[in-house]
Amino acid sequence: MAAMGAMGRGKDRISIALLAICSVAFRFEMALLSLLIGLFTAKSLMGFVRYSLVLAIIGSACVLVVVPIDSYFWQKLSWPELSVFYFNAILNKSSEWGVSPWNWYWKVGLPGTMLLAYPFAVAICAVDRPMRYLCLPFLAFTGAMSLLPHKELRFIFHVIPVLNTAAARLLSRATGSPLRLVRWIGRAAIVCILTSTIFVTTSKVYISRGNYPGAVAILDAQRIIDTPVVIHIDESTAMSGISRFLQYRQDWVYTKLQISITVIGLTRLKDYQRTTTKTTPMCSRISQRLEVLVLWGTGWDLIQLDVTWLVGLKKDVSLSHVKFYTDPKSIFTDENRRRIKFHEMLIGFCPKDTYIGEAPWLPFWQSKHGE
Structure with missing residues (x-):
């Protein structure tokens, strides 16, 4: 102009x-x-x-x-x-x-x-x-x-x-x-x-606030989770609203380092089912001491979980340390908090005293199911 x-x-x-x-x-x-x-x-x-x-x-x-x-x-x-x-x-x-x-x-x-x-x-x-x-x-x-x-x-x-x-x-x-x-x-x-x-x-x-589920997720997580943790941010959440302006917890660590987890499941679409495979980023440092708590969105039946490791990462992870919950809303009972698209978000976290090297790690991502 x-x-x-x-x-x-x-x-x-x-x-x-x-x-x-x-x-x-x-x-x-x-x-x-x-x-x-x-x-x-x-x-x-x-x-x-x-x-x-x-x-x-x-x-x-x-x-x-x-x-x-x-x-x-x-x-x-x-x-x-x-x-x-x-x-x-x-x-x-x-x-x-x-x-x-x-x-x-x-x-x-x-x-x-x-x-x-x-x-x-x-x-x-x-x-x-x-x-x-x-x-x-x-x-x-x-x-x-x-x-x-x-x-x-x-x-x-x-x-x-x-x-x-x-x-x-x-x-x-x-x-x-x-x-x-x-x-x-x-x-x-x-x-x-x-x-x-x-x-x-x-x-x-x-209305556009609903287009940023990543931002809603990190704000909810920072309000709901009281213990100091490490948040992992993948590409999906980074592109759906998460920015440095929302990372206000001084006792948390935010990271984008990752491995890949491939999940094979059944997608329920109206009157039929089909097998779907998707690759989901996860934290890059993990060991048998780390218990990952995964809140899995409704609409999927878990069939198989495969971990694809990058060069230099440990290979002794036991999949028994990964727990799946099919309904995130059943974990958090606070009815007053916002639940915008929360069923589409996968959240994992570990306690502060779980250390791998010098820092604890927390996987945190958002994934759309039913594709």
């Missing part, structure tokens, strides 16, 4: 500099948006060439600053934004996190975010030529991002302020109309947009 504001005030160099910095340091796909802005705003081919050349020069200068800083912290030659772009766009591996229809941004992403402002933005682009030229680069960028199978709203988040500006332009024209009825319609639309935005945003914030 700062770049577009600078361009609107005739400060093209500042606008290009801001776009180049954003492309190199924050979101590499902004380079595509920058080129589209130059393509739609340049008055001639030579103007676009000069624009692209200045963008490339400033971007190269930013690379000379960003890469050494990132390489220092990563301890290897690194340009994170280029790596992310290569992974997502070139290798197209972002689709491993899910795919959406090609028109998801147009039918779900933008309407679900802009709400009632979305039709006003579309309408002004159809009737107002200056606003159409303002929005065209961003609409073209959204179309280009729609070609990728994996879609997230954050990929086009910088499109929304421009479309909101277009919607505001139409409402401004309506409230300034000489016709009284049009003025009243414009004012009513503004009230409806603001009211619906506040209500929907508040509701989504509350």
Whole structure:
């Protein structure tokens, strides 16, 4: 928005500099948006060439600053934004996190975010030529991002302020109309947009709390378990809300070192059963003295437990030290605590005085069953 504001005030160099910095340091796909802005705003081919050349020069200068800083912290030659772009766009591996229809941004992403402002933005682009030229680069960028199978709203988040500006332009024209009825319609639309935005945003914030079972699990565990333990965090919990901000127990140790445990069980799905195999991370240090208490989510019948060891780990673990409970709710009887998706979480813990080397270890993970 700062770049577009600078361009609107005739400060093209500042606008290009801001776009180049954003492309190199924050979101590499902004380079595509920058080129589209130059393509739609340049008055001639030579103007676009000069624009692209200045963008490339400033971007190269930013690379000379960003890469050494990132390489220092990563301890290897690194340009994170280029790596992310290569992974997502070139290798197209972002689709491993899910795919959406090609028109998801147009039918779900933008309407679900802009709400009632979305039709006003579309309408002004159809009737107002200056606003159409303002929005065209961003609409073209959204179309280009729609070609990728994996879609997230954050990929086009910088499109929304421009479309909101277009919607505001139409409402401004309506409230300034000489016709009284049009003025009243414009004012009513503004009230409806603001009211619906506040209500929907508040509701989504509350509902989205259920999308982070890992965060709910670690908060519940820190409140329920009184003894000092070691918490193991796997990929699933790390991606579902657990962060350092939630690790507030000073007498606990948090770790991500792990081995793999493969569980073969029967999945109960409506009227039939099928055998399912899944690999679940567990703590990396374990011995016969460690009794692991596993709270197994309902919906599974345990058939077999196999432990796959990594290099350098002990192999004398007795599986008799692993106890399974099919109903986590039967272990903790406090009815007042939150139970959001707690049946999907596997929790294991050991007492503080169980030491392997210099520290005790606790496996702690979240797993979705019934796949």
